[in-house]
Amino acid sequence: MTIGLASRTAVSGCVLCAAGLLALAPAAAATGPGVDPAPRTTDAPASLLYRPGTHVRPRAGAPEVPDLSARAWLVADADTGAVLAAHDAHRKLPPASTLKTLFALTVMPALPSGIRHRVDPEELEDIGPGSSLVGVAEDRTYRVSDLWNGVFLNSGNDAVRVLAALSGGWRTTAERMEEKARALGARDTHVKSPDGYDAPGQVSSAFDLAVFGRAGLRSPEFAEYCARAEASFPARDGGSYPIVNTNRLLTGADGVAPYRGLVGVKNGYTSHAGNTLVAAARRDGRTLV
Template sequence: MTIGFSTRALLSCCALGAVGMSALTPLPAAALTGTGSGAPGPAASYSPLLYGPGTQVRPRAGAPEVPSVSALSWLVADADTGDVLAAHDAHRPLPPASTLKTLFALTVLPALPAGTRHTVTERELADIGPGSSLVGVREGLTYRVSDLWKGVFLHSGNDAVHVLAALNGGVQTTVRRMQAKARQLGAYDTQVVSPDGYDAPGQVSSAYDLAVFGRAGLRNPDFARYCSLAESTFPGDGGSYGIRNTNRLLTGADGVERYPGLIGIKNGYTSHAGNTLVAAARHGGRTLVVT
């Protein structure tokens, strides 16, 4: 999930999520509940605890202390039941950076068949924000939609996002559909301005909303497959080249130890947001989502 983590805090928060939570009691009326179809939906009832400041947790006897992390906001939830196990300023609105791509994928993945082939135009690569992360999409090359999704999930490519948004009716149409999808899921803290999560005035989400998006994504087989890939290939001018997931907890790159059981989901960074994360890990048959 997300919001302002340093690498050390990422490790601490994931350790909190996947190790200590068996000894914590779900917060009352705080579930990220689902509909009859099994898809996540709006919360069943208002939870004043999750709207309160500070850390909210009800530890059982013998539970370890909640570790101190640098995140401005965070949340840990059971991915299957939606129960919120612990949270800190869960509804605080903050810039999401590329974790907003989880909502982009939830909105656009069902609309575009993976095998569709598309030749990229100059116009589709226009208006990408300066300093954006790019996977290397090139004008005039033909890509499968599945290639572009790998560029989104692994390399956080804003160029791939813009091409997929163009196929989905354009950037502004996609933004409106993302906003509608957030409301459908009960994610009322989220305001979408840019589909790729690039810093934009007024664009915010929350740890709670990002947990909703992460949980919904894990229930989509295509989303779950893409977000868990550590490495893949991407088409280029002279053939394919390798790309690696930017989530070092998944890949073990640059001296960061791989986190056992990590499923992935999405991390991000911008100068305004700082480091952000939506993650999930599975231990002993239980899956937790951490934002």
């Protein structure tokens, strides 16, 4: 993995500010079927990312790295996986709903979007107090695609619960998520609650979240959901109602200007984690995550 700018394109300060946690490829990714090998290290040892502080090697004329409020962040080229800049990239922190990126990477391939499922009341039990919800109703039939809209746009923990039930159950899904993370080379992540709800011992890192974001963008289905600003969600009475992505950089809600070129990926918040973000933007044929 490279540290510093991997091309003649300078990373602007506004890109760093807007994306907060932008992303990368694993330094020690496992290889095998369907898994990208780790990029070759040419500019600096990958172990540099394990050291505290900010690491960047800007080209002449590049702006200085701005002061950021994020406790940890990483910026990378989404295509090559080259790390452009990072700060405390492997610091283990609670991920909040950005963990839903790993949930989607794990569960989505096994659940065709057209499957229809009638929700059992037991599937909505044990949702954490204060959870974000999209409004999944018991004894109502939903398509899997409806539930994914609920996950990506409304960060609905109720939608996650139902999809996890369809994928083997809550604990099994958590175990599979950790296996998926390891297969991608993300070794800082420990999953206790697949929806990202605060749980003792549940952590990830800017590095790992960037790995998940980059992997997600390579899936057309994942990429379509994470870039969607609005959708309709089935209502309890048989009708539907509009839902809007909570990512204000994507929608421009609440006075936040839409970020030009943004293509997702997932934001999150809990009282313990604070605000978390996996973001990707594409300009002039290049995507940074």
